[in-house]
Amino acid sequence: MKTIEIENLVKYYGTARGIDGVSLTAERGEILGFIGPNGAGKSTTIRTALGLLRPTSGSARILGTTAADPARLFPRVGYLPADVHSYDRMRVGRFLELTGRFYPRDCRTRIAELIELLGIDPTRRFGRLSSGNRKKVGIAQAFLHSPEVVILDEPTNGLDPLVRARFYDLINRERDRGTTILFSSHTLSEVQAQCTRITIIREGRIVETGPIAELRRGSVRRVTMSGPAAVVSRAAAIAVKSDQMTIEHREPSRIAILLRGSTGPLLATLPLADAGDVRVEEPSLEEIFLHFYASGESVHA
Amino acid sequence: MRSLIVLETTHHNREWLLWTLFLSGLVVMGLAFYPAISGSIAEISVLFESPLMGTVLAAFGANADSLASLSGFYRTYASIYVTLLGCIYAALGGARRLSREEQRGTAEYLLTRPVSRHRVYWAKAAVLVAHLSLLNLVVLGVGFATLETFGRSAPREVFVPPRIVEAVAAALEEDPEAASRFVPRDRGLFDRVLVEAAVTQLSQVRESELAAAGIDRDALLPLMERLARRGPAALLDDVANNPGDYRAIFGGAGATEEEILAGVAERRAEIDATWRAFRDEPGRLGGLLRLAPKTLLGAAAETGTLSVSLSELGLPERWAAVIYAPYSRRAVAGAACFAFLAMVVFAAAGFFLSTLLRGPEAATGGAMAIVILAYFVDVITSAAGAGGVLRWISPIAMISMDSVGAGWRVLYFIACAGIASTAGAYAFSRRDIFVP
Numbered sequence: 001m002k003t004i005e006i007e008n009l010v011k012y013y014g015t016a017r018g019i020d021g022v023s024l025t026a027e028r029g030e031i032l033g034f035i036g037p038n039g040a041g042k043s044t045t046i047r048t049a050l051g052l053l054r055p056t057s058g059s060a061r062i063l064g065t066t067a068a069d070p071a072r073l074f075p076r077v078g079y080l081p082a083d084v085h086s087y088d089r090m091r092v093g094r095f096l097e098l099t100g101r102f103y104p105r106d107c108r109t110r111i112a113e114l115i116e117l118l119g120i121d122p123t124r125r126f127g128r129l130s131s132g133n134r135k136k137v138g139i140a141q142a143f144l145h146s147p148e149v150v151i152l153d154e155p156t157n158g159l160d161p162l163v164r165a166r167f168y169d170l171i172n173r174e175r176d177r178g179t180t181i182l183f184s185s186h187t188l189s190e191v192q193a194q195c196t197r198i199t200i201i202r203e204g205r206i207v208e209t210g211p212i213a214e215l216r217r218g219s220v221r222r223v224t225m226s227g228p229a230a231v232v233s234r235a236a237a238i239a240v241k242s243d244q245m246t247i248e249h250r251e252p253s254r255i256a257i258l259l260r261g262s263t264g265p266l267l268a269t270l271p272l273a274d275a276g277d278v279r280v281e282e283p284s285l286e287e288i289f290l291h292f293y294a295s296g297e298s299v300h301a
Numbered sequence: 302m303r304s305l306i307v308l309e310t311t312h313h314n315r316e317w318l319l320w321t322l323f324l325s326g327l328v329v330m331g332l333a334f335y336p337a338i339s340g341s342i343a344e345i346s347v348l349f350e351s352p353l354m355g356t357v358l359a360a361f362g363a364n365a366d367s368l369a370s371l372s373g374f375y376r377t378y379a380s381i382y383v384t385l386l387g388c389i390y391a392a393l394g395g396a397r398r399l400s401r402e403e404q405r406g407t408a409e410y411l412l413t414r415p416v417s418r419h420r421v422y423w424a425k426a427a428v429l430v431a432h433l434s435l436l437n438l439v440v441l442g443v444g445f446a447t448l449e450t451f452g453r454s455a456p457r458e459v460f461v462p463p464r465i466v467e468a469v470a471a472a473l474e475e476d477p478e479a480a481s482r483f484v485p486r487d488r489g490l491f492d493r494v495l496v497e498a499a500v501t502q503l504s505q506v507r508e509s510e511l512a513a514a515g516i517d518r519d520a521l522l523p524l525m526e527r528l529a530r531r532g533p534a535a536l537l538d539d540v541a542n543n544p545g546d547y548r549a550i551f552g553g554a555g556a557t558e559e560e561i562l563a564g565v566a567e568r569r570a571e572i573d574a575t576w577r578a579f580r581d582e583p584g585r586l587g588g589l590l591r592l593a594p595k596t597l598l599g600a601a602a603e604t605g606t607l608s609v610s611l612s613e614l615g616l617p618e619r620w621a622a623v624i625y626a627p628y629s630r631r632a633v634a635g636a637a638c639f640a641f642l643a644m645v646v647f648a649a650a651g652f653f654l655s656t657l658l659r660g661p662e663a664a665t666g667g668a669m670a671i672v673i674l675a676y677f678v679d680v681i682t683s684a685a686g687a688g689g690v691l692r693w694i695s696p697i698a699m700i701s702m703d704s705v706g707a708g709w710r711v712l713y714f715i716a717c718a719g720i721a722s723t724a725g726a727y728a729f730s731r732r733d734i735f736v737p
Contacts, residue, residue: 047736
């Protein structure tokens with residue numbers, strides 16, 4: 001069952017682009033990684049879907065309702081903003097209690113659990129908290145009403161490894177209970193372990209979406225050669241001409257090329273006698289991700 | 302919804318308390334300062350008779366009476382400080398309470414709760430109106446308490462400048478046509494005129510003159526009291542029934558009862574003649590005005606004919622404010638109600654601006670500009686006299702002590718506040734929420 005359905009969502013700030021036709025979906029009981037570099041439009045997508053920003057066009061439905069009806073939407077949706085803000089003079093316990101009172105159900109036991117799990121000190125004033133501790137309060141307020149959809153905008157920034165591990169536990173348990181979690185991040189490696197499926201956004205457009213396994217199977221190889229300068233420059237010339245290849249790294253006597261499909265055309269052009277050391281390997285997901293971010297191409301041909 | 306109200310009140314109670322203490326302190330200090338200046342009222346009141354100074358002082362809401370009576374002083378003082386500062390508090394509150402949420406990022410939190418933007422907006426507006434009404438109630442209560450405390454040592458009477466009395470009296474004698482519309486000439490008013498005239502005349506008679514006429518001053522005081530309470534006709538009846546008791550006053554110590562009764566009959570005829578003259582010959586009003594200026598001018602002001610008559614008589618209309626303002630606790634409370642309504646209008650304007658402009662700085666700047674502009678219009682219209690249509694663009698100019706057109710003014714305030722706040726709610730429900 002699709003719980004998040006964003007279709008062709010466009011948001012312009014005046015003439016400045018926010019996002020330009022973002023579509024994504026998430027299923028019940030799934031953690032969807034939402035990956036993109038800073039400024040790609042992750043937060044804009046989320047805020048537009050939640051109704052904080054008015055879309056220029058397109059639609060976003062969460063659990064079948066839109067943000068036009070907050071009284072029906074938000075009892076079932078939790079949201080952790082990228083920067084957690086609250087009332088500086090208010091004590092954390094009071095803040096969570098007042099937040100809980102917005103919802104029809106009794107949230108007190110859940111609040112106590114979350115305070116325990118995340119190691120929150122409820123007696124401290126929000127304004128005195130470090131950014132990591134604010135993040136913990138933000139996580140608690142996103143989960144305290146047991147929502148069916150939780151949207152987390154860069155949730156692990158500033159969390160120490162211990163709390164991060166507990167947070168992963170929390171979202172995995174929530175997923176197993178059938179909660180949909182949208183997990184936005186700018187680092188793929190962190191999402192990789194938690195998600196089965198990711199969506200990649202770049203410059204306001206979705207460039208990639210699908211299961212992580214498929215991204216791996218994208219048959220991208222890295223060919224690293226080291227040898228005489230003449231060989232290296234010939235290989236570079238071939239790589240530049242082909243739209244299947246991109247130069248990842250180049251030194252006078254060493255070159256690394258990422259290529260899709262067969263390595264044959266590249267290797268065939270090399271005189272075997274001159275070819276020094278040739279290594280063909282499968283790059284890590286993170287490396288593919290970083291590389292294609294920079295160039296803006298799709299991972300798939 | 303309850304959480305919204307709790308969040309909103311807990312975050313603005315401190316600001317409210319500071320403003321309330323500040324304004325209450327101003328009221329107490331101002332009124333405590335009054336007895337020090339009340340001694341020099343006679344000299345100061347001359348200022349109000351000069352056309353130039355009178356205009357300047359009127360522009361700031363002051364008139365002779367605002368110095369001559371404590372409640373008048375309170376009104377002037379309150380209109381300048383409490384109302385203006387209260388309006389600034391209201392405008393700042395309206396401009397900041399929404400936009401600050403956006404500036405510090407809590408708007409993102411509030412608007413992802415299960416409440417609509419309209420609810421958030423109106424809950425905030427309701428809390429601000431509650432804060433404003435409480436502020437006004439506390440300041441008014443402090444004002445009354447202080448009036449009570451300092452009121453005993455301060456003169457309470459309405460002050461009527463003698464030169465103005467003379468000018469009005471002369472004009473009434475010259476123009477019987479206009480004089481006929483000056484006051485409703487009924488018996489009740491006539492009796493009050495006689496009482497004032499008697500009291501004034503008596504206070505001007507020297508002790509030695511009374512002694513020469515064989516009249517005991519101490520015997521006069523209960524008589525005057527009875528006169529003031531029951532009116533001249535009843536008093537004369539009393540004298541006719543018990544002539545012996547009044548020997549000291551009617552006809553001297555050696556007078557017989559017949560002489561006293563004859564004197565009473567003479568007085569009665571005299572009063573009846575004066576009454577007929579008062580009723581039938583408007584030209585005689587001038588003479589009576591010199592004898593009982595407070596009663597007649599007060600009656601003209603209360604029936605609303607004073608300023609109209611002044612212009613008919615070719616006298617400056619602004620004298621109406623100088624001559625008489627019916628200060629009372631009720632009037633002070635009424636003015637406070639209008640001040641509260643004006644504050645609500647400014648709060649609504651602040652809300653509206655904050656939904657149109659981005660950031661609290663722009664909104665507070667705009668809201669302050671509106672208050673200052675309104676105050677400026679008030680100063681100009683007060684200096685120019687009535688001010689006419691111009692007054693309607695300034696809520697501050699619409700606050701005033703008298704109850705002229707009270708219903709229309711209440712409607713005006715409610716309409717202004719309603720339009721501004723509804724426009725703000727609409728704009729807020731459609732705008733992008735920015736996050737710091």
